[in-house]
Amino acid sequence: MEISSKENTQFFSNNTPLPVDRSSFKSESSASKEKQSCCGGIKIFLGALSFVYFAKALSGSYLKSTITQIERRFDIPSSLVGVIDGSFEIGNLLIIILVSYFGAKLHRPRIIGAGCLIMSAGTFLIAMPQFFMGRYRYERFPSTINSTVSISPCLQDKSQTPLSALEKSQAKINAGCEKEAGSSMWIYVLLGNLLRGIGETPIQPLGITYIDDYAIEENAALYIGCVQTVAIIGPIFGFLLGSLCAKLYVDIGFVDLDSVTITHKDVQWVGAWWLGYLIAGAISVLAGIPFWFLPKHLPKPESRKDSSTSSEQSKFITEDNKDQHKSYQQQVKIAEMAKFLPSLKNLFGNPVYILYLCASIIQFNSLIGMVTYKPKYIEQQYGQTSSKTNFVIGLINIPAVAFGIFSGGLIMKKFRINVLGAAKLSLGSSFFGYLLLLSLFAMGCENSEVAGLTVSYHGTKRMTDYEQALFSECNAGCACSKNDWDPICGENGVTYISACLAGCQASNGSGKNTVFFNCSCVGTLESPSQSSSAVVGLCQKGNECPKMFLYFLVISVITSYTLSVGGTPGYILLLRCIKPHLKSFALGIYTLAIRVLAGIPAPVYFGVAIDTTCLKWGSKRCGGRGACRLYDSSALRYVYLGLTLVLGTVSIFFSVAVLWVLRKRSSPQDETLSANGERGACGTKSRKDNFVNSDHLIQTTYWPEKETRL
DSSP states (O other), X not given: OHHHHHHHHHHHHHTOOOOOOTTSOOOHHHHHHHHHHHHHHHHHXXXXXXXXXXXXXXXXXXHHHTHHXXXXXXXXXXXXXXXXXXXXHHHHHHHHHHHXXXXXXXXXXXXXXXXXXXXXXXXXXXXXXXXXXXOXXXXXOGXXXXXXXXXXXXXXXXXXXXXXXXXXXHHHHHHHHHTXXXXXXXXXXXXXXXXXXXXXXXXXXXHHHHHHHHSOHHHXXXXXXXXXXXXXXXXXXXXXXXXHHHHSBTTBXXXXXXXXXXXXXXXXXXXXXXXXXXXXXXXXXXXXXXXXGSOSOOOOOGGGSSOSXXXXXXXXXXXXXXXXXXXXXXXXXXXXXXXXXHHHHHHHTOHHHHHHHHHHHHHHHHHHHHXXXXXXXXXXXXXXXXHHHHHHIIIIIHHHHHXXXXXXXXXXXXXXXXXXXXXXXXXXXXXXXXXXXXXXXXXXXXXXXXXXXXXXXXXXXXXXXXXXXXXXXXXXXXXXXXXXXXXXEETTSOEESOTTTTTEEEEESOGGGOEEEEETTXXXXXXTTSOEEEEESOOOOOTTHHHHHHXXXXXXXXXXXXXXXXXXXXXXXXXXXXXXXXXXXXXXXXXXXXXXXXXXXXXXXXXXXXXXXXXXXXXXXXXXXXXXXXXXXXXHHHHHHHHHHHHHHHHHHHHHHHXXXXXXXXXXXXXXXXXXXXXXXXXXXXXXXXXXXXXXXXXXXXXXXXXXXX
């Protein structure tokens, strides 16, 4: 590998054109030689980096698509799922400072290749619990399981139940308690996601800066935009893969699928969540292979050898950089690695950098929490299946984000917007995006009519103490448990928690086709004297809910596009207000702050807030609270959207402060340039003519796994 790298470097070096006097015009032949000297190597790196971005985005988005599946499989609350999701950011936190600061001085391609291997190992580890846990067991009344024993749902007299059936049932419960330790296997999912975060760390800061260092200036922005756009394809495939796996039963290949008595529309359904992680892990391994054969350095284009900062960048860097300019052109010495604290002080002494960092942290809290639980919100609010939810997000929302990112970069290049204009565009994007999000409050569905929870058995609204309302006169003679969750839909359109609580006396059929008869509670709403029938599963939500879901999709797509447009302009503020030799380090600090202050806490406190809206908790076999079975739709909507909007509004105030500081800093310098004849002319000319040449600093905003967050 060492020899290969040297050969590649020598090959590119042999094709590097000789320096040309800057005062003379370049001929067409010299220009073409310059492009040939660097384009070949940088394009190979560009293709490899694009594939890595695709791989990491696919695995990250697939994790988002399996949030509800993991919650049901391990029977854990949303707050704990948030901890699992945040473990990815913890992995980044462990080494991002070291990778960002020291990695730029080492062999960057090979560090990225090693990160890919670690990332794939973590992805494989996430899937491992499936092969060590027992088979998935869902709650079902014995009569709905293929059996020759006929048991009445309403056990008015326990003697009517065959003793052997009771003994077998109790034996299964005891066996389940012995294997209850399997429920702690979610720890392996957490550790796998942690390892995946460690492996992903070097990809962004080292990969982007490698392109920025060795690409021709007018092509750098295009290359980086291509990487980010290709990365959007990853989440599309990730959510589509999640949609496919959600339709497959969790134990496919391990059990006879004919014996499964629930469908993918059932609230207890768990898809083959583990299968997608095996696929994503294999893709990550393939993505890391090319980086082991790429050189440490590529020859710099001729136009990049005499300048390391743009004219606009110099406007916001007030210190004299002549000595640093010379040292930046020289080979970095080992002693310079020790300049960590001065570099950190330099960054945090920049008010534009600090204000933009604060705005980003708060905005990411809003977006990370919103996107992490977006599948759950769609499932609970609009009654959609996990498969359909993932399909819609992958096929509609993600392309809108890609188009928004591309549009943001296109607008910047087309209209040659300066830093001040970029700040305005970023602020306007956030303002109108959250304004659109406000309209989603009016696009919710009413609670499902569940007897004893949202409505009483007499048709009125639910009581405050809903657990006491689960029992009524119609089921008083039945030996029912309030902890069961085996919903049935009565012919009156009301859902009952179980056939026993519905007062059903008999059943016919088995499995998915079970029909319950003589249900005393079903007939109490319209005709109390007449008993009615019910079928397995939840009743459909109101007639207006499908229409509201369509409205939600339209507004959600427009909002995703609007927020994404401001991504590229926002990142320009970050890169043009810092010194060039601190660029990689600044990106690392920026990503670190996002991970620590947004990526880790946001899923946790969003999950805790969402758990407060739960109406019906599941119960584990040996006691204890499991996953939530039913949420209060109205409360969920206000908590989920309200928390997102409050955080977004606070971030807008910080963005306004960024704009104010930029205006205060740029105006006096513009006047100074205008007062000096020669400098004023050069300054104006450089801002107009060299804007494209400074586009190597433009980076499409790559929020941590942003593709999955809108």
